[in-house]
Amino acid sequence: MTQERPYAQTLTRLREAGLRPTRQRLALGRMLFEGGDRHVTAEALHEEAQKAGVSVSLATVYNTLHQFTEADLLREVVVDSSRTYFDTNIDDHHHFFIENDGALMDIAGDEITIANLPKAPDGTDIARVDVIVRLHSRPRS
Amino acid sequence: MTQERPYAQTLTRLREAGLRPTRQRLALGRMLFEGGDRHVTAEALHEEAQKAGVSVSLATVYNTLHQFTEADLLREVVVDSSRTYFDTNIDDHHHFFIENDGALMDIAGDEITIANLPKAPDGTDIARVDVIVRLHSRPRS
DNA sequence: TCAATAGTTTAGAGCGATTCTAAAGTTAAG
DNA sequence: CTTAACTTTAGAATCGCTCTAAACTATTGA
Ligand SMILES: [Mn+2]
Ligand SMILES: [Mn+2]
Ligand SMILES: [Zn+2]
Ligand SMILES: [Zn+2]
Numbered sequence: 001m002t003q004e005r006p007y008a009q010t011l012t013r014l015r016e017a018g019l020r021p022t023r024q025r026l027a028l029g030r031m032l033f034e035g036g037d038r039h040v041t042a043e044a045l046h047e048e049a050q051k052a053g054v055s056v057s058l059a060t061v062y063n064t065l066h067q068f069t070e071a072d073l074l075r076e077v078v079v080d081s082s083r084t085y086f087d088t089n090i091d092d093h094h095h096f097f098i099e100n101d102g103a104l105m106d107i108a109g110d111e112i113t114i115a116n117l118p119k120a121p122d123g124t125d126i127a128r129v130d131v132i133v134r135l136h137s138r139p140r141s
Numbered sequence: 142m143t144q145e146r147p148y149a150q151t152l153t154r155l156r157e158a159g160l161r162p163t164r165q166r167l168a169l170g171r172m173l174f175e176g177g178d179r180h181v182t183a184e185a186l187h188e189e190a191q192k193a194g195v196s197v198s199l200a201t202v203y204n205t206l207h208q209f210t211e212a213d214l215l216r217e218v219v220v221d222s223s224r225t226y227f228d229t230n231i232d233d234h235h236h237f238f239i240e241n242d243g244a245l246m247d248i249a250g251d252e253i254t255i256a257n258l259p260k261a262p263d264g265t266d267i268a269r270v271d272v273i274v275r276l277h278s279r280p281r282s
Numbered sequence: 283t284c285a286a287t288a289g290t291t292t293a294g295a296g297c298g299a300t301t302c303t304a305a306a307g308t309t310a311a312g
Numbered sequence: 313c314t315t316a317a318c319t320t321t322a323g324a325a326t327c328g329c330t331c332t333a334a335a336c337t338a339t340t341g342a
Contacts, residue, residue, distance in 0.1 A: 020309060022319065043299080057321050062300065076222075078273075082329090083299070084222045098265060105262065113256040117274065118248055124239060124276040131272050132219075133258065135265040161338055163290065184328080198292045203329065223300090224328070 017071035027054040028064050032074070037089040039077065039104040077104060079132055094131035101137065158212035168195040169205050178230040180218065180245040218245060220273055235272035242278065
């Protein structure tokens, strides 16, 4: 049901976000939103587009990822100080991060229980709570 | 007790880490380890050294922070995809991060209870669990 | 005390991810 | 259509950080 009319679906999302459905945005949007949840870097998405024969500049990939994030179609995940990951899962959730290969995996929000969270310091509000479970992959047997 | 003989204390730490107690390492070590827990960026520590009249190159600040981290005198905290923070608190603990001004504050490890953590995927081991409570500072009244 | 050696510092070049600029190309309106 | 608003893009610029290799310094053991 959520997989039908994929073309129209991405188109609608863009329209609702007030973004003109350009060739580039439609192509990137389809790569991101059709199929399951994804965690991508700009570089990786750009490469994927190239391979799919979609001509988009890296600058546009960055622009688009930021516009999608701004429109709440994506969120950023900070796990590595040298790359930014964009996440198509915008629900509250957490992550496994395999430091060896940079892979990110979702942990559903209700799979982890956080208790006794101290209250935010005066003058501040909690914007989000991120749990990152850092993993090291064991050498394959 | 932990604040006495500050000079000798830093000196001893360096010796125990197998690092020659050079003028630069001693100066940076004292700035980092005397007084309470700190969260610094290389840039900020470099500036602080300059202001204290200690001449150290930025490259040496980076080298030193990494060597200290390697020696378990510091740990890195990833909260911002554009800067690396180094933390003098090497106990298990978590952080408040005020996104507006880049301030980091500790949350003691036992102040948060994490329950139902899913088990690590096959072939991986948990290296660390980081909880980052992202805050937005409310405009001052 | 004083080499000789191993380890350290540093200026400056280099790198990689990301952002910026401003000119050319598109889309939406009317 | 025509026009105005928005978008894309190549390439330059930025920025945090790392690398290189030459100049220093701490350590060692005659
Ligand atoms: Mn960004
Ligand atoms: Mn590092
Ligand atoms: Zn995710
Ligand atoms: Zn800390």
